[in-house]
Amino acid sequence: MRLVTWQLTLKLPLNEMMADLVGISLCIKPGHACYIPLSHRENNNDLFGAEVLVSGQLDFETTLSLLRPVLEDESILKIGQNMKYDAKILLLLGINISPIDDTMLLSYSLNAGLHNHSMDSLSERYLNYKPVPIKSLLGSGKAAITFDRVKIPEAVQYAAEDADITMRLWCLFKSELHKKRVTNVYENLERPLVPILANMELTGIKVDRDILSRMSNSFAQKMASLEYEIHELAGETFNLGSPKQLGEILFEKMKFAGGTKGKAGAYSTGADILEDLSTEHALPGLVLDWRQLAKLKSTYTDALQEHINKNTGRVHTSYLISGTNTGRFSSSDPNLQNIPIRSDEGRKIREAFIAEPGFKLVSLDYSQIELRILAEIAGIDELKKAFRSGVDIHALTASEMFDVPLEGMDPSIRRQAKAINFGVIYGISGFGLARNLRIPRAKAQAFIDRYFERFPGIKVYMDQTKEFAKEHGYVQTLFGRRINTPNINVKGPHSGFARRAAINAPIQGTAADIIRRAMIRMPYAIKDLPAKMLLQVHDELIFEVSDDAIDKTISIVKSVMEKAGEPAVKMTVPLTVEAGVGQSWAEAH
DNA sequence: CATCTCACG
């Protein structure tokens, strides 16, 4: 296989949907790289100073038609850093780049949890070389220029260097894969997601601007009236958005109990504290209401409108494949993995996420996937049996712990058991459970002791996982993903963090692997259906499906998701997927 | 640019 590293320079690097291809750099072996300038521009030398193409560049169309056979040649490996970005630019130009390697994902497969995987930091760490900063070409702030205005000799230095660095990193990383036994992870859980996420991001999801705009106005009105009420109660006006000013009002002027907490010595005014204070006085509760609306307005109804693409009328998030320690994706610009759902007012924001006429949004989510994985990894027969028979798992936990019958259970008992189940996944501590349930620490500790008494296998799993991490410096998912735990042997006040993260990582990471496997199979599974995969929210996939293919799509997607562990891992706990359909995301979920 | 707060799984 011949290989080439590859780097694009673009005019608007922050938004691939709008970016113009300015140039291409290539490298065929370390130290041998070139740059192809395509769309560099300068002001004309005549009286009018119009913007014109710099002379001496290669013709755009000619270049692409010459490169296309190379980019689509299955015997030529194209290597880049963060290839999802390049793949998207090329997809917009009608080119399917394949096969590929990605140094960012190689680094992630090898060293998740150790450091970040940006090219600059990889270059400094592994090549002991600090790349030319992009800012030295573009400048910063108001005077910043776009890449098409960079002089070609400078662009050559910058872009060719990037391709060269990528080649050198690839040589290092590729040979490390088998040594660390993560070839499988890289080839089957990381690399295949590049074209899949690229397509999802380009597809985007339709968002109704008018709905958001109306909600925004309604929030603004409610906020203004709350603000007036709060200032009346406080006896003065102040900036409600400033925790510092609010803290001074509450704890100095109004003499509420509760001291400083933050490092900066500022008063802490988080929601849990305001909730406690709200039993004594009306003001803290009103602040909580105001805060909720301020959050919904600024982060969602206002900001989301800015993200609606002018050409597509849709919102195009960007997923970062190597963004987390555990194997989950993160989503940004905008983050579509934290759209409100828990509060009634927040949930309404999902009404703005809609399907095209003649289509519906279909949401499919794994039911309690992390608890199922815990039961699987730790081998807890009672839990496995419960999942196989479809028993309410939180009720079962409550029943076991508190010796109450499953039927007619007190909802508050079940709620406590649910909190304990979550706590177990997070590497439970008495303090954390006590705070979450607002019960005395001793009582929380008694709950945990009782839980481990009833499910001794969980305690064994936790101890074994911690010991494995201490010995090896990493933990693993069921599918072989490695998550490094560099702080596990560091003594001191933060040791609890590392321990809990190590316990949680195989569980969260295995769930991430499973939905990745489902996503990788999805394009083939739905290729003949009028359905598109739009979003992933950790344990949920959202599709846009033609009205006449809803049932068939649900049946196929559900099956792919439920079987996603096979054949690599034969789960002894069933994975179950629940589906919802609607014109909007609010209805579908 | 750090800190606080809060939205999600």
Place this chain on the structure above:
DNA sequence: ACGTACGTGAGATGC
């Protein structure tokens, strides 16, 4: 004795 739930991204404030 210590100080804590796991994993994220974004907006507003204020130094």
